Amino acid sequence: MNIGIFGTGGVARAIAAKLVSLGHSVKLGTRNVDETKNRSQKDAMGNPPFQEWLEKNPSVTVGTFAEAAAFGEILMNAASGSGSLPALAAAGDTAMNGKILIDISNPLDFSKGFPPSLTVSNTDSLGEQIQRAHPSVKVVKAFNTLSNPLMVDPQLVNGGDHTLPICGNDADAKQKVTSLLNSFGWKSENILDLGDITNARGMEAFLLLWVRMYGSFKTPLFQFKIVK
Numbered sequence: 001m002n003i004g005i006f007g008t009g010g011v012a013r014a015i016a017a018k019l020v021s022l023g024h025s026v027k028l029g030t031r032n033v034d035e036t037k038n039r040s041q042k043d044a045m046g047n048p049p050f051q052e053w054l055e056k057n058p059s060v061t062v063g064t065f066a067e068a069a070a071f072g073e074i075l076m077n078a079a080s081g082s083g084s085l086p087a088l089a090a091a092g093d094t095a096m097n098g099k100i101l102i103d104i105s106n107p108l109d110f111s112k113g114f115p116p117s118l119t120v121s122n123t124d125s126l127g128e129q130i131q132r133a134h135p136s137v138k139v140v141k142a143f144n145t146l147s148n149p150l151m152v153d154p155q156l157v158n159g160g161d162h163t164l165p166i167c168g169n170d171a172d173a174k175q176k177v178t179s180l181l182n183s184f185g186w187k188s189e190n191i192l193d194l195g196d197i198t199n200a201r202g203m204e205a206f207l208l209l210w211v212r213m214y215g216s217f218k219t220p221l222f223q224f225k226i227v228k
């Protein structure tokens with residue numbers, strides 16, 4: 001399958017490499033294609049230079065957000081919180097029309113340092129803002145509650161036995177996303193469908209706790225498991 005990912009950071013890279021290993025074709029979307037492909041410095045999160053990563057992942061192509069949107073049968077949003085709505089606006093509704101968009105973003109505000117706060121919360125969420133701005137797109141919020149190594153290799157923690165919440169308005173889209181997540185190693189019984197996209201409020205607010213636990217554990221390799 002062709003998959004378009006908005007973003008070139010740690011999340012986009014981890015997922016792109018996983019998808020390629022599963023036989024998919026991936027195009028990453030970025031603001032300035034030439035500038036991104038030639039990046040020879042670590043990014044803001046300390047990831048290796050993009051140029052270096054691309055050399056090791058030669059089958060991944062890079063284009064504008066609009067080109068990634070047109071390429072993908074399924075789309076993923078791995079842009080920063082503040083960059084997500086601009087990235088999707090640049091992608092354009094024509095190219096995204098009717099497609100599934102797996103939204104991984106978190107509305108984190110690092111302007112006052114660590115731990116970050118949320119730019120939207122309580123009665124709204126970034127997932128809902130994206131869905132409202134692009135009503136023809138089937139937004140499925142997923143993967144925002146855990147670090148990128150775990151997204152693509154759930155076995156890294158507790159033998160893969162932990163919970164992955166998802167939400168979105170379209171049942172068929174959530175089913176298709178679940179199948180993709182299964183191929184990543186996520187067991188269906190651990191994928192928790194919370195319901196419609198308003199549940200992104202809870203999933204994104206979880207980051208307030210996540211960053212505190214990260215500060216305490218000093219590792220991003222943890223995830224919750226719901227027991228009843």
Ligand SMILES: NC(=O)c1ccc[n+]([C@@H]2O[C@H](COP(=O)([O-])OP(=O)(O)OC[C@H]3O[C@@H](n4cnc5c(N)ncnc54)[C@H](OP(=O)(O)O)[C@@H]3O)[C@@H](O)[C@H]2O)c1
Pocket residue numbers: 006007008009010011012029030031032036044045077078079080081082083084086087104105106107108143144145146147148149
């Ligand atoms: N890091 C994780 O493990 C993790 C886990 C769960 C969720 N998330 C969420 O996933 C998303 C990606 O995280 P990340 O750590 O991979 O990368 P990031 O550093 O949060 O975001 C990098 C991407 O955001 C894009 N971007 C930044 N400002 C933009 C703007 N004004 N307009 C359009 N695009 C813009 C950049 O585009 P260019 O390519 O043009 O520079 C880049 O591709 C974030 O929303 C994050 O909160 C991250």
